[in-house]
Amino acid sequence: MHSKSITELAHSLRAGEVTSVELTQAFLNRIKQHQDLNAFITVTEEQALQQAQAADVRLANGTAELLTGIPIAQKDIFCTLGVKTSCGSKMLDNFIAPYNATVVEKLNNAGAVSLGKLNMDEFAMGSSNETSYYGAVKNPWDKTKVPGGSSGGSAAAVAARLAVCATGTDTGGSIRQPAALCGITGLKPTYGRVSRYGMIAYASSLDQGGPMTHSAEDAAIMLQAMAGFDAKDSTSVDVPVPDYSAGLNAPLTGLTIGLPKEFFGEGLDPAIAATLELAIAEYRKLGATVKDISMPNLKLAIPAYYVIAPAECSANLSRFDGVRYGYRCANPVDLTDLYTRSRGEGFGKEVKRRILMGTYALSAGYYDAYYIKAQKVRRLITQDFKNALAEVDVIMGPVTPSTAFGIGEKMANPIEMYLSDIYTIAINLAGVPALSIPVGYAADMPVGLQIIGNYFAEAQLLNIAHQYQQLTAHHQHTPHGFA
Amino acid sequence: MSLTAEDVNKIAHLARLGIDQHDVGAYAQDLSGMLELMTQMSELDTDNVEPMAHPMDQAQRLRADKVTEANNRDNFQAIAPQVEAGLYLVPKVIE
Numbered sequence: 001m002h003s004k005s006i007t008e009l010a011h012s013l014r015a016g017e018v019t020s021v022e023l024t025q026a027f028l029n030r031i032k033q034h035q036d037l038n039a040f041i042t043v044t045e046e047q048a049l050q051q052a053q054a055a056d057v058r059l060a061n062g063t064a065e066l067l068t069g070i071p072i073a074q075k076d077i078f079c080t081l082g083v084k085t086s087c088g089s090k091m092l093d094n095f096i097a098p099y100n101a102t103v104v105e106k107l108n109n110a111g112a113v114s115l116g117k118l119n120m121d122e123f124a125m126g127s128s129n130e131t132s133y134y135g136a137v138k139n140p141w142d143k144t145k146v147p148g149g150s151s152g153g154s155a156a157a158v159a160a161r162l163a164v165c166a167t168g169t170d171t172g173g174s175i176r177q178p179a180a181l182c183g184i185t186g187l188k189p190t191y192g193r194v195s196r197y198g199m200i201a202y203a204s205s206l207d208q209g210g211p212m213t214h215s216a217e218d219a220a221i222m223l224q225a226m227a228g229f230d231a232k233d234s235t236s237v238d239v240p241v242p243d244y245s246a247g248l249n250a251p252l253t254g255l256t257i258g259l260p261k262e263f264f265g266e267g268l269d270p271a272i273a274a275t276l277e278l279a280i281a282e283y284r285k286l287g288a289t290v291k292d293i294s295m296p297n298l299k300l301a302i303p304a305y306y307v308i309a310p311a312e313c314s315a316n317l318s319r320f321d322g323v324r325y326g327y328r329c330a331n332p333v334d335l336t337d338l339y340t341r342s343r344g345e346g347f348g349k350e351v352k353r354r355i356l357m358g359t360y361a362l363s364a365g366y367y368d369a370y371y372i373k374a375q376k377v378r379r380l381i382t383q384d385f386k387n388a389l390a391e392v393d394v395i396m397g398p399v400t401p402s403t404a405f406g407i408g409e410k411m412a413n414p415i416e417m418y419l420s421d422i423y424t425i426a427i428n429l430a431g432v433p434a435l436s437i438p439v440g441y442a443a444d445m446p447v448g449l450q451i452i453g454n455y456f457a458e459a460q461l462l463n464i465a466h467q468y469q470q471l472t473a474h475h476q477h478t479p480h481g482f483a
Numbered sequence: 484m485s486l487t488a489e490d491v492n493k494i495a496h497l498a499r500l501g502i503d504q505h506d507v508g509a510y511a512q513d514l515s516g517m518l519e520l521m522t523q524m525s526e527l528d529t530d531n532v533e534p535m536a537h538p539m540d541q542a543q544r545l546r547a548d549k550v551t552e553a554n555n556r557d558n559f560q561a562i563a564p565q566v567e568a569g570l571y572l573v574p575k576v577i578e
Contacts, residue, residue: 344501375534431538
């Protein structure tokens with residue numbers, strides 16, 4: 001049961017082969033059995049079983065939707081009414097959210113059963129899940145390796161079949177990179193497609209929630225439930241939501257794929273390059289043509305991102321002051337001491353590093369040199385995407401320069417960790433959608449292919465991913481010990 | 484461009500962020516490394532480029548000035564570190 005797709009499970013639930021309560025219990029048991037992965041921060045067993053009972057009622061009375069009764073899990077960045085929402089931080093270890101994020105509300109309304117809250121890098125700042133206050137998550141393919149981050153708990157849980165699918169968020173690659181390192185499918189939608197209301201902010205002009213699933217087919221179903229305009233999110237975009245499943249089977253004949261030379265140069269593991277070549281060969285078989293392109297400003301994505309994201313982070317995280325919610329230090333002597341110590345004791349090192357960087361970049365005398373400069377570079381990078389996507393239908397490339405690295409391996413050198421986001425960051429700066437699908441292995445660890453499309457072209461990306469998944473079985477592989 | 488321990492302490496003060504004095508040297512080194520990365524941007528001529536703040540270049544939406552939310556004060560204050568009579572308490576600011 002735990003390896004079935006959403007559509008298959010929806011069918012089993014309707015055929016009476018299994019009830020949502022039974023299914024939910026089975027997943028809760030798996031979560032307990034594989035606790036050593038550390039994928040969950042909070043398991044909401046009681047609420048999950050209540051939601052499952054309600055789902056069984058809907059299934060019986062004919063009001064069920066596709067996701068009704070399907071056990072999913074939420075990244076712990078999404079506020080969940082009455083449930084601890086920690087964002088992976090000591091700062092929010094005591095925070096019981098007083099409202100639901102729009103994404104949570106929408107998935108609840110669809111009847112999905114939430115098993116709990118998934119581990120993540122602290123405030124989504126990290127590429128390995130090692131900055132979490134609750135400890136590192138292990139990669140189910142090799143427990144000595146990281147699952148990627150920041151949605152590392154989400155990726156590990158889906159890969160290990162501890163949930164059918166999960167929510168993630170992506171500011172610089174935090175859905176696509178862990179999806180690639182754990183061998184699952186992850187989609188970062190167009191900026192503004194999925195509501196950010198109740199999704200704890202890291203860098204507001206880059207953050208975007210999306211689905212993490214086994215297949216493109218499942219991602220289409222999950223995105224359908226998550227997407228849509230939300231008046232509560234001031235940057236939500238009012239564009240109609242298409243039927244994401246309707247076009248999955250469209251043929252790819254005539255599709256033009258652009259391969260930016262900047263994505264395949266120095267720094268990319270040759271074993272990954274070889275695996276991607278095989279995947280692109282499959283696309284040729286499906287009728288696509290491939291074109292070499294160039295996006296000259298991509299190389300500046302990392303410097304621009306590490307100004308913009310920390311700047312926005314330093315502004316967003318100023319709300320954590322020990323006054324209204326979250327951690328407060330003991331016995332503050334005055335107001336400054338209350339702020340300084342609550343923040344100093346509540347935040348971990350990586351978060352502090354980014355707050356310091358952002359505060360510096362926004363401070364008097366440096367604002368133009370760093371922040372405005374980075375925003376200008378951001379426009380040029382975006383123009384590269386617009387130019388490329390006028391020439392080709394989609395862009396393909398790697399998600400990561402290497403497969404999953406060892407736990408602890410990169411923690412001593414933050415800059416080296418930042419550089420591992422080289423292929424994902426530019427997409428957030430431009431705001432275009434992109435997904436990662438598993439396309440094989442290098443030294444037994446999963447390799448992801450990134451497919452990048454034009455604004456609001458999620459349906460096209462899902463179609464392109466689905467067609468590959470019809471020809472191949474990588475997305476169905478289960479790590480050893482989790483079958 | 485490299486930052487000194489003094490710079491780091493000044494930035495930390497601006498951010499009202501307590502940092503362990505043992506870590507100041509490491510932060511200075513990390514931030515200097517990040518700033519070095521950022522100098523790459525100066526290669527690019529951006530003189531006539533408009534800064535980009537939002538991927539859709541979308542303006543802030545306006546709405547009618549009407550109450551849309553119910554009063555949730557009690558729920559919000561239930562999770563506060565210290566409240567009294569509907570007020571958030573902080574150490575005394577004015578003597």
